[in-house]
Amino acid sequence: MIRPMVVRDPALPSAVTIYEVGPRDGLQNESAIVPVDVKVEFIGRLMAAGLPVVETTSFVHPRWVPQLADAAEVIARLRLDGPTPLPVLVPNERGLDRALEAGARHIAIFASATETFALKNLNSTLDDQMTMFEPVVRRARDAGVDVRAYVSMCFGDPWEGAVDVDQVVDVGRRLLDLGASQLSIGDTIGVGTAGHVQTLVRAFEAAGTDAASLAMHFHDTYGQALANAHAALQVGITTFDASAGGLGGCPYAESATGNLATEDLVWMLDGLGIDHGVDLASLVETSVWMSKVLGKEPASAVVRALR
Amino acid sequence: MIRPMVVRDPALPSAVTIYEVGPRDGLQNESAIVPVDVKVEFIGRLMAAGLPVVETTSFVHPRWVPQLADAAEVIARLRLDGPTPLPVLVPNERGLDRALEAGARHIAIFASATETFALKNLNSTLDDQMTMFEPVVRRARDAGVDVRAYVSMCFGDPWEGAVDVDQVVDVGRRLLDLGASQLSIGDTIGVGTAGHVQTLVRAFEAAGTDAASLAMHFHDTYGQALANAHAALQVGITTFDASAGGLGGCPYAESATGNLATEDLVWMLDGLGIDHGVDLASLVETSVWMSKVLGKEPASAVVRALR
Numbered sequence: 001m002i003r004p005m006v007v008r009d010p011a012l013p014s015a016v017t018i019y020e021v022g023p024r025d026g027l028q029n030e031s032a033i034v035p036v037d038v039k040v041e042f043i044g045r046l047m048a049a050g051l052p053v054v055e056t057t058s059f060v061h062p063r064w065v066p067q068l069a070d071a072a073e074v075i076a077r078l079r080l081d082g083p084t085p086l087p088v089l090v091p092n093e094r095g096l097d098r099a100l101e102a103g104a105r106h107i108a109i110f111a112s113a114t115e116t117f118a119l120k121n122l123n124s125t126l127d128d129q130m131t132m133f134e135p136v137v138r139r140a141r142d143a144g145v146d147v148r149a150y151v152s153m154c155f156g157d158p159w160e161g162a163v164d165v166d167q168v169v170d171v172g173r174r175l176l177d178l179g180a181s182q183l184s185i186g187d188t189i190g191v192g193t194a195g196h197v198q199t200l201v202r203a204f205e206a207a208g209t210d211a212a213s214l215a216m217h218f219h220d221t222y223g224q225a226l227a228n229a230h231a232a233l234q235v236g237i238t239t240f241d242a243s244a245g246g247l248g249g250c251p252y253a254e255s256a257t258g259n260l261a262t263e264d265l266v267w268m269l270d271g272l273g274i275d276h277g278v279d280l281a282s283l284v285e286t287s288v289w290m291s292k293v294l295g296k297e298p299a300s301a302v303v304r305a306l307r
Numbered sequence: 308m309i310r311p312m313v314v315r316d317p318a319l320p321s322a323v324t325i326y327e328v329g330p331r332d333g334l335q336n337e338s339a340i341v342p343v344d345v346k347v348e349f350i351g352r353l354m355a356a357g358l359p360v361v362e363t364t365s366f367v368h369p370r371w372v373p374q375l376a377d378a379a380e381v382i383a384r385l386r387l388d389g390p391t392p393l394p395v396l397v398p399n400e401r402g403l404d405r406a407l408e409a410g411a412r413h414i415a416i417f418a419s420a421t422e423t424f425a426l427k428n429l430n431s432t433l434d435d436q437m438t439m440f441e442p443v444v445r446r447a448r449d450a451g452v453d454v455r456a457y458v459s460m461c462f463g464d465p466w467e468g469a470v471d472v473d474q475v476v477d478v479g480r481r482l483l484d485l486g487a488s489q490l491s492i493g494d495t496i497g498v499g500t501a502g503h504v505q506t507l508v509r510a511f512e513a514a515g516t517d518a519a520s521l522a523m524h525f526h527d528t529y530g531q532a533l534a535n536a537h538a539a540l541q542v543g544i545t546t547f548d549a550s551a552g553g554l555g556g557c558p559y560a561e562s563a564t565g566n567l568a569t570e571d572l573v574w575m576l577d578g579l580g581i582d583h584g585v586d587l588a589s590l591v592e593t594s595v596w597m598s599k600v601l602g603k604e605p606a607s608a609v610v611r612a613l614r
Contacts, residue, residue: 002463004500004531005500005503007506008502012502155312163312189309190612191309193314193577193578193579194316194575195316195319195579196311196312196314221608222574222612223607223608224311224571226531226533227533230534263530264530267500268501268531268534271501272502301528301529305528
């Protein structure tokens with residue numbers, strides 16, 4: 001199998017953590033319901049390929065995301081206290097109840113950086129979302145459960161346009177203050193570019209939040225995801241969300257919303273000599289299998305080139 | 308139309324030149340023959356959208372690239388001594404004769420960085436390719452015609468694997484010594500990554516060739532093209548080859564070989580506040596039109612998102 005030549009850049013981190021979101025963020029955009037067996041196999045293959053964290057599902061109300069209505073069934077088939085964290089998304093206290101009941105040890109909450117998206121997605125204000133998340137985070141932590149916080153619309157918002165860097169930092173720091181252990185800084189609509197990424201990370205650092213507390217979550221809607229990941233590495237980011245095969249958005253849909261493809265990220269990290277622990281060949285095989293299950297072309301360039 | 312927020316990086320160049328290769332490098336991979344009228348309209352629309360250089364066609368033997376057999380007819384319809392350079396590719400002296408006869412004022416030659424590709428593509432050795440190009444460059448310059456030299460397989464070669472940086476520098480410098488005014492450093496199979504790009508540019512500079520003499524020509528086969536362009540900006544590259552709509556490779560072919568899409572590059576440059584002179588809306592409109600003519604989905608993420 002062809003591989004990139006390794007040319008290290010001593011200014012970059014020597015290792016990163018890839019936070020795999022395919023089974024949750026990827027599949028939640030698929031309309032045809034994927035059977036529980038297939039989801040469990042997908043998660044198992046991702047773990048076997050070396051992904052160090054795999055977000056598995058969401059305890060969102062089944063009415064909103066029918067694809068993930070089987071969340072409890074899926075995680076019942078996984079070893080939740082093993083060495084690989086298998087987080088689940090939890091929208092609110094009711095979701096937390098279900099997640100705890102099902103034995104989740106890692107949860108993620110989903111916040112907005114903008115007032116308009118808070119209103120559209122959560123039917124709340126930014127202040128109210130904090131009020132809503134407070135008991136979720138507190139109860140999770142009391143149960144010994146780790147909490148990650150997604151912050152969405154950090155670079156642009158379809159209604160508000162450009163999003164102020166300071167506002168993102170403020171929302172993020174409030175979530176950390178509630179008790180989240182990590183922020184996933186999301187470019188939900190994929191508009192951000194490399195300088196914006198670096199400026200936002202530096203603004204967090206200036207406010208006292210280290211790059212080590214941040215993960216970057218890029219969407220490739222405007223083709224910027226990997227360039228932004230390169231820029232983020234340069235300012236010390238060491239956790240990247242990615243989706244196997246680029247699952248999570250049809251590359252040919254009008255509003256392509258695909259996640260950064262895990263394989264494309266792995267290719268870059270391999271070329272830069274940055275450790276990540278993922279076996280690219282196994283991962284490509286998994287994404288090819290999944291694309292056949294879904295009857296869709298993979299969005300990852302690496303998968304298309306190597307299959 | 309949604310646009311990225313502008314966040315300048317003072318370490319990057321303030322302006323770049325986009326060298327548009329769609330009509331030649333893009334179309335040469337299309338099997339269905341595109342009519343002369345359509346090609347001329349495509350070139351005209353690219354010029355109207357503000358592309359400062361448009362490579363128009365190739366005087367390669369029609370047997371090898373039937374799509375470009377109409378090279379003389381196409382450039383007969385263009386104003387070759389206008390303010391926008393409209394280069395043509397010239398494979399050898401016979402091609403040069405045809406290009407000069409047709410009135411070309413700017414030509415490009417196509418060299419290999421590796422022995423194996425020189426043999427496969429040019430049926431020659433690296434030394435013999437220099438011997439072959441010597442009269443082409445000399446006669447072009449004697450006629451007042453500017454010569455650009457493509458150097459292909461600069462990051463990896465399908466037969467040889469990784470390509471030695473020093474060998475690329477050596478081949479490139481020999482082409483400049485012959486009289487080429489600019490090198491286009493090609494990642495023909497798209498395997499290169501960001502650190503490799505920066506190392507190669509620095510190696511050229513260490514050998515006395517300034518970044519201003521280099522253009523970067525990235526293919527997105529493994530999804531690295533734009534990240535590599537960002538890395539190249541950081542080491543002072545100010546000329547980038549790109550193809551409108553990502554024309555030049557089917558994104559779903561086994562060996563996807565698409566060029567960096569001009570629109571995706573423009574989006575990044577806009578976000579970084581780097582001048583380029585291209586009107587994105589007109590360019591997207593042109594690529595949408597061309598994708599309809601070809602009956603293919605555009606490979607550019609920006610085009611898919613904005614159409």
